[in-house]
Amino acid sequence: MGYEAKLVKPAIKVATFLDKFPKIYNIYVVAIISCISGMMFGFDIASMSAFIGIKQYRDFFNSPDSNLQGIISASMALGSIFGSLASSFVSEPFGRRVSLFLCAFFWVVGAAIQSSVQNVAQLIIGRFISGFGVGFGSTVAPVYGSELSPRKIRGLVGCCFQFSVTLGILIMFYISYGLHFVNGTASFRIAWGLQIVPGLVLILGLFFIPESPRWMAKQGFWDKCESIVAEIHAKGDKDDPDVLIEVAEIKDQLQSEKDAKAFTYADLFTKRYIGRTTIAVFGQIWQQLTGMNTLMYYIVYIFKMAGYSGNTLLVSSSIQYVLNTVMTIPAFYLIDRFGRRPILLIGATLMMAFQFAIGGILASYSEKVDSFEGDTTIRLHIPKSQSSASKGVIASCYLFVVSFASTWGVCIWVYCAEIWGDNLCRQRGAAVATSSNWMFNFAIAMFTPSAFKNITWKTYFVFATFCGTMFIHVFFFFPETKGKRLEEIGQMWDAGVPAWKTAPWKPTVPLIDDDNMHEKFSITHGETGGTSSKSSDGASNNAHAV
Template identity: 30%
Template sequence: MAVGAAAIGPGSSEGFMHLVDPNRKWYNNRRIIILNGWLVLLLITSSTNGFDGSLMNSLQSMDQWKNFFNNPQGGTLGLLNAIQNIGSLAGYPFAPYLSDGIGRRPSIWIGAVCMLAGAALQTACQNINQFIGARFLLGFGLSIASNAAPMLVTEVAYPVYRPQLSSLYNTLWYSGNIVASWSSFGTARIQSDWSWRIPSILQAIPSFLQFFLIWFVPESPRYLVSKGKESQALRTLAYYHADGDETDPLVLYEFEEIKTAIHLDQESKKNVGWKALFATKGNRKRMGIIIAIAWFSQWSGNGLVSYYLNQVFDTIGITDTDIQLLITGILAIWNLFWAVFASFQVDRWGRRFLFLTSAAGMTLFFTLQTICSAEYAMHNTPSAAHAVIAFIFLFYAFYDLAFTPLIVSYTLEILPYSLRAKGFNVFNFTISVALIFNQYVNPIALKKIGWKYYIVYCCFLAFETVFLYFFVVETQNRTLEETAALFDGDDLDKLHQAGHQAVEVRHEDYDEKSSDPGVKV
């Protein structure tokens, strides 16, 4: 492998792909298989969030749940849906300091403990106040775990598979969504409180697994370097990315880029603290894109379906509980299919293409959904109601091309290590604010003006498409450090030089040893 790297000099502008061993694949390398297995444990953090989103939708269709809590309406219903995100808001001030301070793994464990407590209280609750408290705990723990988990996936994954794996993080939101939808569909037939308590127990499964297994997952090499544990970081990279070979060209390239990027950030006061998020032109561009895609992810009309699908059904005359739950369950499977499909195309098609295709498709099909909703409302046409359901499915197929797989992975890859935890926290905070706003406003607006409320989202979707066209930057086939440097200009050459110099030194050392008859190579 060292010989293959020799053609690339220290000043080359090429990235890491030429250093990758073509024979080292995820399916034939034991250590990459083990690494990916541990990464799945991190990816299911998103399943807890997806479970909650679908659970509240399903519970609102259950007579047993509505009767137990005296049929909550209006502001009470809005609070029940929003309280999880309010809990997340309460956790955000702590999340980045935990992730950067004590490490990614301990932060995930703390989040799992909080979510286990929330799921237990939700299962055993006897009144609406306890239910609200349980959902607050779930949100608080989720904000801590979901800050650290996707960062750890992004920072420890084998570089060839990082885009796909980090894109799968948010995609697995739908795995929780599916379990919640179909378990609720089944338990709705239980004529007791267990119809909604059993799904509440199932919500704890991802956190239960993380509570016991998280300590077997490797810690982020970038976190280790930032804490002065460079030898441990090198061993981690070598163990999982090169079968333990600390002189492997790819490992040396990664290690030197990581060290250089982190040391450059530590030397510059502009890249330290919260003010750094907006201190430079590159950082302001990053944060503008990050805040925008976070808000777009919840303000594209999907919030109506995610939390208030039963009320959307009511506006088009579909009131049967079984049919509502059945459509919810099928939609979750449909969403997972398209999101997983898009996750494996991120390096083939590019982030920019996926974002623009997604936004244009959503605008088209949400507009058609609005037209058919109006037709049903004004003329009570059954075929228009069926068309609304079809357009909801088509709308989500395009939503899932970008706004499920890319919003987390793209945010993390354009942020430098020194700002990653804080910048990602801003991303999550923006989503929570958008969700809370939607969860209070949507039920009121749907009740007051019905289908006319959809017109607001049609206009906003058109704005999203224009914004993404002008601001999204392509990031294909780059390491994390190289991607982050796209926004900072001069540092990109320094990173390339550091990586290639390390490989060149290794190659020269290899040549010297191979020319010495007394040394085995």
């Protein structure tokens, strides 16, 4: 008996318990609740970036050098690597909601440890535990959203995760900014303790949102699956054409997979799945190699290089977080209007230009120093006599953030959740892709302080080169997924369509004729209505009736 088969009964008990509570089926409310996990990530980024340059933090932790600060910042990402890989072992047998519950639980525990911190070791442990929880949330929340949302707004719903990250950064940065006026350790302890709040809100919200219908179907609960799809797509109308087609495609997909062996991580690298695995993994890697998290974690260092200090530094930094949040909103419209490929290509081009601009201005106008205001990580800064150059660096940083927020920041989470196509590989594939994101997040958090110290302005040229490389990769290998059902995306991979020809591609034999679907499904739906919730044969008959 396989691992998942042994856990069927416990999974049923967990799902039954959670389903005793009344449910919210508004897809936007469901997305907001599940994406609180993204807000947690944002809280963590801001609560660290706002304090690394202030006196209270540096005095209590004995002014961490560039290597130690890199370890402190990266410890959260390290925990997230393990959390994202572990998520599929929970999400597959127990459901998406249980994974999100563990996300919130570990986050709360980690935040409590951080708020009571006594030394660097405890801070690192607390951040690692919080990161383990974020790894669950960042893997499961985008997949959960893609499985629940109607295809026409799947991009918009997927944007909620990244928007919640940016909103979390903004909220926590201003909280931290206010608290930095508090003397002593209370300044950062209160900020880190407040991180518990979104974790508790997520735990409460999970009792009132439905399970993924695709997960329900995989467990054999067809009636539950159909009810959830009907509530989400048509306010409970099971005769609605969109409901009929969605349920039929899920049944058809699962029927084709029922005789397959238990899907493992190794299967992601077989001939059939290696293409989509490579794209999803590199999509997440490239997002990190844009250099965005260099500006998120270490914005204080960058503005010091530009000659800013004190309150002026923190206020100027906060503008970046406002832009990051506000410019995420246009992506809600753009991603489903213009598609994933154009957004990724334009974003890579703009980010490359602004990274070269930051590095070029620093190379031309900055002066070498041994330290800046006692911080040995800063080895160059622009003198006050070159105020125009300082403003140029800040403007380039702001424009870079705008470019990232409206393109790669949002799009890649949506893209990597839907690119898999079929149900068989989606959760484990998303786990591998998200863990890749966290691996490079960890590497960049470790690398950046030392890079600022040793290669200074050349750091930005490194990231600019990566942006140029990702443009080429996207153009030749990233297929378009806009407007396609998840099951159609799987067909597209099997057909081997070149990436640049995928936007207009349609299945040779469409899954369903949308124009006449209601007539075609009236009989089929009548059959499904009397099907036992655990009958795989019934699912098969209904699927083939399509």
